Amino acid sequence: MNDRILVAPTDLLGDGVFETIDLRESGPWLLDQHLSRLASSAEILGLPAPPLPSLRDRIAATTEVGALRIIYTRDVLHVSVSPVPPGVLRERHDGIRVISADQGVSVRRPPWSVSAAKSLSYAENFAARRWAARLGADDLIWLSTEGYVREAPTASVVWLAGGELCTVPPAEAGILPGITAAHLLSLAPSLGLAAAERMVTRPELAAADAIWLASSLRGLAEVVALDGESRPRSRWTPRLLAALGFPAALSAVPDERGQH
Amino acid sequence: MNDRILVAPTDLLGDGVFETIDLRESGPWLLDQHLSRLASSAEILGLPAPPLPSLRDRIAATTEVGALRIIYTRDVLHVSVSPVPPGVLRERHDGIRVISADQGVSVRRPPWSVSAAKSLSYAENFAARRWAARLGADDLIWLSTEGYVREAPTASVVWLAGGELCTVPPAEAGILPGITAAHLLSLAPSLGLAAAERMVTRPELAAADAIWLASSLRGLAEVVALDGESRPRSRWTPRLLAALGFPAALSAVPDERGQH
Structure with missing residues (x-):
């Protein structure tokens, strides 16, 4: 349209x-x-x-x-x-190659901050994604000046670590509250998983069993490479996508090679 | 229109x-x-x-x-x-009461940053000015996480210290290059002043002889109070405004009470 x-x-x-x-x-x-x-x-x-x-x-x-x-x-x-957009369907299916980068922004946002709002001021978000694309990545994860994972330019970061499905606490990290991520975490018990909001550093994130970017159209895009390091596909990806009500016909996704 | x-x-x-x-x-x-x-x-x-x-x-x-x-x-x-806008004329004439505040942003901008561009993403700029207005101020000056003066939401910071007319170096501070400020500094020799770009902390700025916010419509708005502390009017304000070609009829501005 x-x-x-x-x-x-x-x-x-x-x-x-x-x-x-x-x-x-x-x-x-x-x-x-x-x-x-x-x-x-x-x-x-x-x-x-x-x-x-x-x-x-x-x-x-x-x-x-x-x-x-x-x-x-x-x-x-x-x-x-x-x-x-067709790219969204492909990323949901194939996963994404992601780089992490210091955003030059503290998790302590000033009192007037619009970080918790989905504002129309997206120039920086678009510019960051164009930069990632020039480096051969599909997307990026923003880190704070303190070294904490914040969010992606158009998605929340979700990860699985030891049976716990996690995302970043929006208020503490000074980010937009992610609706898809929050909904997914609310479904965790029905999937036999715990759920938690955790501040996490990049090395801690890299040690997770699986990482996804969560947003309303993509649902979940699994991170299949972080900063150039390949990650095994998780058997949880199709399960979580199914729980979110996304079509399950992901024939190319191996479902028993995951670490968890 | x-x-x-x-x-x-x-x-x-x-x-x-x-x-x-x-x-x-x-x-x-x-x-x-x-x-x-x-x-x-x-x-x-x-x-x-x-x-x-x-x-x-x-x-x-x-x-x-x-x-x-x-x-x-x-x-x-x-x-x-x-x-x-009429407020612009008033601020050029009467000066402005300004507060300083940590923006939660490092002077080291990421490689994709649009900080040096005058982008349409002004939600944070407007929000910051609304916040300052709620606190009774006319405008605010953004400080970096390292404590350096960066810029105001819609203006550059200019100050006079010991015969030197200064502004913030845009590249080093990760800010928009200010056209009015740069033009003013280029005129400094003709006014018997030196000109310099300097990284400056808030205490250093507060110790300056005079402070202005510079932008294309306001020209210069003199900072008559910084964080609640009144500052004497500078006799340089009408001279600098005249050098910039703004109307000189500022009858209410005392011209010999300044510190420099």
Whole structure:
């Protein structure tokens, strides 16, 4: 869909918020969580509260399948649907090669920080991914100046270590709360796993049994190489994707070579 | 002017660049420098080179007076003119009360950083100014995690210390090169002052004879209070504003109470 919006020049300064939702045959996935985060993002940016009930009704009535995007600024509320990019499906299936890099940012965010909001100011996120691509990687993981894993430019970091499914604590790491990651951790007990939020360094992460980047469209993309070092595929990847309701037809994914 | 632009939803993700130029009776101020920075910002973001000759011709032919804004994304090149906000004139005249705050960012920017570009991702800049306003300040000065002065959300920091007019070295501090500040420093010899780029801590800045925030519309706004501590007005403020070609009718500004 190539729809266009009429905006004021000042709407182009990144001072708004957005959400991306996976529109499934069964309906919009985790809609309430995404609307709730839209509202908290708006509050962080000092925007008026978005009209959640009418947004919910409108989105719940959609029969389309694909990627739904909500954009909300002081001036604009726009909902559009586009196809899920083919690269997303490939990364879910094949995994991704990831590099880690110091972001030059402390986990201690200043009081005005918009780090916990899904703001429209994504220039740095796009630039970081372009940089990773130039180095031959599919994505990158941002480390804080203190050496802690924060997040990826468009995803949360999830890992499995000794039967414990982990992600980064958003408040402590000064990052966006990841909806897919939080939902996955809530499912951990039903899969026979514990769940925990942990601050983790890069060496600790590299020692994990498996690492994934979690986001609403990709679901989980398994990290098959970290900083050039290959990692064995985990038998948990198809199980976790199935638990998240993503199609299980991942024939190329070996399921018994994982470490856990 | 309340013109509107037709854009794709993805144009609203802050992945573009902009410039703001003071349109004077005598023509667009420092036009070549602003166009040159537009081009270098675009290069940092991996955008195609903007069409500088046609932009220059178009802007140079403008007979309007006010604030000219150029917005440039992968999809949009938009030029608009609006009145200079009245607050800008007041701040140039009365000075500003400023607070300093740790930005949680190192001066060592990562290789993909867009800090040296005037990108459209201004959510953090706006949020910081809203935070300062809630604390009763007019603006704020960002400090790095190492304790160095970086910049203000929409201005460069300039100060006078012992006959030396100083600003922060953009590359070393990982900040946007300020056009107004650089131009002012180039005029220093004609005013009997030396000029230098210096990394400076907050205590060193506070010990300066005078401090200003420099930007294309405000020109110079003198810091009349830093972190709640009042500072005497400098007799250099009207002289420097005159050197920059801003109207000199600042009757309320005492001109012999300054420290230097």
